[in-house]
Amino acid sequence: MIKDPVKDLPGYALRRVSAALMSRLAARLARLDLRPAEATVLLVIAANPGVTQSEIGRFLGIVSANMAPLAARLAERDLIIRQAVDGRSQGLTLSEAGRRTAQRARSIMDDLEAELLARIPKADCAAFMRVLHALANNKGA
Amino acid sequence: MIKDPVKDLPGYALRRVSAALMSRLAARLARLDLRPAEATVLLVIAANPGVTQSEIGRFLGIVSANMAPLAARLAERDLIIRQAVDGRSQGLTLSEAGRRTAQRARSIMDDLEAELLARIPKADCAAFMRVLHALANNKGA
DNA sequence: TATTGTTATACTCTATAACTATA
DNA sequence: TATAGTTATAGAGTATAACAATA
Known part of the structure; x- marks a missing residue:
């Protein structure tokens, strides 16, 4: 058996868990022909x-530079509508199809989150969320 | 201010925290001309x-398919040595330069992990690690 | 001058398919 | 048949540089 030099590194564990989650999310969102970033947007x-881009x-x-093609693809599929709010900004709104797609994406994401929560020991759940929020709100070093 | 539809999704928080960590790690490992995957290997x-590829x-x-070019690059830089263990497998060992580089990579990763731990409330740290290990060892749903 | 949006480009990680050589 | 390694290729996320139009 292989010795694991990174097992006790929380950062590495975080990366592996996140990658596995993203892979599952991407697979499910593919049914809607959506990528994770598109669904979140x-x-x-x-x-x-x-809201503007x-x-x-x-x-x-x-x-x-990455929002531009992402929004362009959503607009091209008629999921979002762009309306100028001033000469350089465009406000984005969901079309009817966009609302339906967003609801389905939301449902997929909620299911996955529920599955994730089900795998967390109940007693540790609150602490886990506290830590995630602490790390997310304090991104610099 | 923008309403946040994903704030309470632990999966999303996990993804953002992981991405921020990876970005920092990549920046520091770049001093050694190493990518995160290469350093871990x-x-x-x-x-x-x-150990074999x-x-x-x-x-x-x-x-x-991704290990091949990764190992080839490490070998080309004389950080690792490949020795045939049978006709199709090659055992990998660190060269002297590889040992030095691995030590420096280890030091960078340890520093980052320490900074990460410093941002976690002490009382929640053990629970956080338990959850990460539970999720990492139980990747399927 | 700063901001919005765009195009072009590149890097990293990941994945599948197709292949050779060996077990 | 299964495994080790390789090559080619592609998708997804992220990043910088350069630019036009507007504030």
Whole structure:
């Protein structure tokens, strides 16, 4: 058997768990022909009608160069509608099809989260969420 | 301010935290001209001299098609030595330079892990590690 | 000057398919 | 037949640089 030099590194464990989760999420969202980043953007637009690309990008940590083709693809599929709010910004809203797709994506993500929670020992769940939020809100070193 | 539709999803928080960690790790390992996957492979070889590519791949979750160029690059830089153990397998060992590089990579990873632990509330640390190990060892759903 | 959005480009990780050689 | 290793290729996320149009 192989000796494991990284087993006790929480960062490595975090990376492996995250990768496995992402892989599962991507597989399920593929049924909607959505990638994880696209699904997340749909949810943000659903919760914030009229939000602009740059606002979404800052919020989700997606640089504008990558938001552009992502939003273009959603618009091309008629899942979102772009309306100019001033000369350079465009507010994004879900179309009817976009609302349906966003709901299904939300359902897929909720299912996966429920499965994740089911694998966490009940007694440790609250502490786990506290730590995740602490790390997420304090990203610098 | 933007409403956050994914804040309470532990899977999403996990993904963001992992991505931020990986970005920091990649930046620091770049000083050694190593990518995160390469550094991890070096550590596994250091802990298991003579291990084969396929063993490392199974252990770290790297498919053989991706192990091949990774190992080739490490060998080309004279960080690892390949010695045939049978006609189709080659045992991997660290060279002297590889040992030095692996030590420095280990030091970088340990520093980062220490910084990560410092940001975790002491009282929640044990529970956090328990959950990570539970999720890592139970990857299917 | 700063910001929005865009294009082009590149890097890393991951994955599958097809192949050779060996067990 | 199964395994080790390789090559080619592709998809997804992320990043920087350069640019046009607008504030």
